[in-house]
Every structure is written in C-alpha cells, then in structure tokens.
Amino acid sequence: MKVFILGAGKVGRALARALRKKGYAVTLRPARKGVPTTPIDARVIILAVRDRQLGPVAADLAASGVVRRNAVVVHNAGSLPADAIAALRGSCAGIAQMHPMISFASKTFFPELTRGHCHVKGDPEAEKRARALAKRLGMTPRTFARLDTVGYHAAAGLVANGAAALAAMGEELLVVSGVPRKDAPKMLGPLLRSVADNVEALGFPEALTGPVRRGDAGAIERQIALLRERLAPALPLFVASAAAQLPLARAIGDAPAASFDAVREVLANAARAKGAKPAKNKNAKRRPSARPRANGPRKKRQRR
Numbered sequence: 001m002k003v004f005i006l007g008a009g010k011v012g013r014a015l016a017r018a019l020r021k022k023g024y025a026v027t028l029r030p031a032r033k034g035v036p037t038t039p040i041d042a043r044v045i046i047l048a049v050r051d052r053q054l055g056p057v058a059a060d061l062a063a064s065g066v067v068r069r070n071a072v073v074v075h076n077a078g079s080l081p082a083d084a085i086a087a088l089r090g091s092c093a094g095i096a097q098m099h100p101m102i103s104f105a106s107k108t109f110f111p112e113l114t115r116g117h118c119h120v121k122g123d124p125e126a127e128k129r130a131r132a133l134a135k136r137l138g139m140t141p142r143t144f145a146r147l148d149t150v151g152y153h154a155a156a157g158l159v160a161n162g163a164a165a166l167a168a169m170g171e172e173l174l175v176v177s178g179v180p181r182k183d184a185p186k187m188l189g190p191l192l193r194s195v196a197d198n199v200e201a202l203g204f205p206e207a208l209t210g211p212v213r214r215g216d217a218g219a220i221e222r223q224i225a226l227l228r229e230r231l232a233p234a235l236p237l238f239v240a241s242a243a244a245q246l247p248l249a250r251a252i253g254d255a256p257a258a259s260f261d262a263v264r265e266v267l268a269n270a271a272r273a274k275g276a277k278p279a280k281n282k283n284a285k286r287r288p289s290a291r292p293r294a295n296g297p298r299k300k301r302q303r304r
C-alpha cells in the first residue's frame with residue numbers, strides 16, 4: 001500500500017521508517033516544501049505537522065486538489081479531533097485522528113512502536129485504514145467514543161514529558177551525589193524501563209516502589225535534608241512527587257497507617273519550609289511543625 005507523509009519531523013520520519021520496514025511504499029515530504037503540486041499517489045495521507053499547522057495545511061491541500069477522492073487523510077495530533085483537518089472532508093474518502101501514544105524525541109533515533117497504543121477516530125473509511133496501519137506497526141488501535149482529547153493528551157504529556165523532566169532532575173541529583181554525568185542517562189534509562197514494565201504489567205497502585213510505599217518517613221526526611229543542602233531547586237518536585245505517591249502507598253498498605261501519617265508530616269514540613277503544596281489527605285492528623293522554618297519563626301499559622 002502507498003502512504004504519503006507530509007511533515008518530516010520526529011513523528012513523520014519515525015512512521016516513514018516503521019512503515020517502510022513493514023513493506024509500505026512511503027513518500028515522506030518535508031512540510032516546509034509546501035503541499036505537492038501533482039496528485040498524491042497514496043491511499044493514506046498522514047499529516048505529521050505541528051498541531052497549529054494542521055488547519056492551514058488541510059486548507060492548502062483541499063484548495064490544491066492534489067488529494068485523490070479515494071484517499072483518506074489522518075493527522076497525528078493527540079489533543080485535536082479529526083475535525084482539525086475538516087477542510088479536507090469533501091475532497092477525500094474520509095479524515096481521522098491517528099495519535100500514537102508514544103514519545104518521539106528525535107529525528108534520527110526512533111522509539112519502538114510495537115505494543116504501543118494508537119488512538120484512531122474519525123470518518124469510517126479513514127478509521128478503518130488508520131486502524132489497519134497501526135496494527136501492521138504492531139500497535140493496538142483504540143477508539144474511545146467520548147474521548148476528551150485535551151485531557152487525553154494532557155495525560156500522555158504528563159507521563160512522557162513529566163518523566164523526562166523528572167529524569168533530568170534525577171541526573172542532577174546523581175551528579176551532586178558523585179555519579180559522572182555521562183553515566184547518569186545510562187543508569188536512568190533502564191530504571192525508567194523497569195517502571196514502564198511495572199506500570200504495564202501490574203497497574204496501580206502496585207507499580208509503586210520505594211520509601212513512600214514502605215512508609216519510611218526517616219529515609220524521606222534524610223533525602224529532603226540532602227536536597228535542601230545540595231539541590232534545592234529539586235525540592236518542590238521531590239515533595240510533590242512523594243505526596244502523589246502517598247495515596248498509592250496507603251492503598252497498597254505495606255506499612256501501618258501511622259507510618260504514612262509520618263511521611264505526610266515530613267512532606268508537609270518540607271512544603272511549609274519551601275512554600276510547596278503537600279498532598280491533601282483528610283485522614284492525616286495535623287501537628288505543628290517540629291522543624292525550624294527556613295525563613296525564620298512562623299508568626300501566624302496560615303495553613304489549615
């Protein structure tokens with residue numbers, strides 16, 4: 001089958017390579033060359049351009065008349081429905097969103113698509129061809145009838161980009177702890193992969209590991225003290241991350257409830273000292289902070 005990809009960025013190149021490996025005849029065209037001036041010989045056209053370019057590119061393609069009536073056109077944006085390219089609806093066999101829930105970070109290093117999920121939604125024929133394409137790539141095509149694409153995309157971004165940002169902060173922490181910087185990504189990659197495997201195989205809350213799960217308030221307090229001394233900018237992220245772990249840890253129940261209350265207290269103290277927000281937990285007891293405040297003595301209790 002012939003596939004035409006407009007947009008030679010990270011996603012366009014990765015899809016072109018993966019599809020060629022599966023035997024598709026792929027034409028990859030950089031979007032900055034503009035839309036083609038001769039008819040596009042493909043049954044599937046993929047618009048792998050930046051989200052804000054989808055509307056103008058779809059309008060250009062529709063106006064140029066180069067899309068064949070029997071072709072379908074899909075776009076890869078996660079946060080936008082098929083209608084982002086509605087200008088093409090009358091000129092082809094259908095339009096759809098085809099969003100691979102995979103992180104593409106490079107134009108030369110491509111992620112594994114196999115076992116990934118791909119959200120496909122749009123006109124029937126476009127959905128059908130996009131689902132077939134995703135399956136050939138080893139992905140699971142999914143169609144959720146009432147998907148809020150903004151929330152869906154925010155979730156994907158929180159996990160993919162949040163994990164990258166957390167790992168970058170983890171690298172800094174490794175470096176201030178004595179690990180050569182060049183070794184840090186090599187150590188963190190497999191760690192992240194083990195988390196990914198745990199998430200996929202076990203789900204939540206079981207995928208959680210570490211001192212919060214074990215209710216080890218002492219270990220967390222020591223880590224916070226070290227961060228305050230050596231990497232203060234990481235402290236709010238560390239506290240927020242630990243606070244987000246607490247409900248999971250309580251649900252697993254690997255330690256007595258009092259241990260989790262102690263963890264919460266440690267986090268609340270750190271948050272008060274730094275102005276970060278601790279997790280809300282109606283069950284936790286509130287006690288005045290035993291720690292001296294970084295900004296001097298507290299005049300008035302502000303948090304309730």
Ligand SMILES: NC(=O)c1ccc[n+]([C@@H]2O[C@H](COP(=O)([O-])OP(=O)(O)OC[C@H]3O[C@@H](n4cnc5c(N)ncnc54)[C@H](OP(=O)(O)O)[C@@H]3O)[C@@H](O)[C@H]2O)c1
Pocket residue numbers: 006007008009010011012029030031032033047048049050051076077078099100101102103104105
């Ligand atoms: N990256 C991800 O992890 C990911 C995951 C799932 C879905 N998506 C979606 O896939 C689509 C493409 O994303 P992408 O990550 O491939 O984006 P990208 O790498 O930024 O490439 C997208 C387009 O941006 C153009 N571009 C690159 N650098 C540019 C510059 N300096 N000035 C002007 N234009 C420039 C490219 O033009 P040329 O074609 O001319 O090179 C390309 O068409 C988007 O809808 C995105 O939401 C992305």
